[in-house]
Amino acid sequence: MSARTITGEVGAYMSPYLPISPADLASADGNALLGKVHLCLNGMPSEYARIGTATVTVTFNSTDDIVSERVDALKAEQRRLKGDAEAAVTKLERQIQSLLAITHEVAA
Numbered sequence: 085m086s087a088r089t090i091t092g093e094v095g096a097y098m099s100p101y102l103p104i105s106p107a108d109l110a111s112a113d114g115n116a117l118l119g120k121v122h123l124c125l126n127g128m129p130s131e132y133a134r135i136g137t138a139t140v141t142v143t144f145n146s147t148d149d150i151v152s153e154r155v156d157a158l159k160a161e162q163r164r165l166k167g168d169a170e171a172a173v174t175k176l177e178r179q180i181q182s183l184l185a186i187t188h189e190v191a192a
Contacts, residue, residue, distance in 0.1 A: 087143055087144055087145060087146055088143070088144045089141060089142065089143040089144070090141070090142055090144075091139065091140065091141045091142075092125070092139070092140055093137055093138070093139055093140075094123045094124060094125045094137070094138050094140050095123070095124055095125070095127065095128070095134050095136075095137060095138075096121050096122070096123055096134070096135050096136040096137060096138045097121070097122045097123075097124060097128045097132040097133065097134055097135060098120070098121070098122075098132065098133045098135045099120070099122055099132055100131045100132065100133075102120050103120075104117065104120050104121070104135065108120070121135070121138075123138055123140060
């Protein structure tokens with residue numbers, strides 16, 4: 085599938101955890117301000133204040149690119165899990181060896 089572009093209007097919301105001050109509205113550069121805005125089509129939890137609307141245009145990558153990105157992400161997760169598992173196995177092996185060493189200590 086080739087790239088597809090869609091445009092739609094969504095709500096812009098302010099997080100209670102990253103508030104936007106009046107000073108931000110007056111002086112913050114656009115990217116800094118946009119970094120504090122959450123965009124959502126169907127509303128946000130009640131603690132988020134709706135502060136405006138946004139017109140969003142999304143150009144989707146090709147199907148091949150999407151699949152490739154997802155496969156890369158899954159492979160990265162697989163590598164991370166293998167590393168975590170290997171670290172856990174090594175830790176267990178050390179504990180086992182430590183216990184075995186205690187039973188074979190020579191009395192002084």
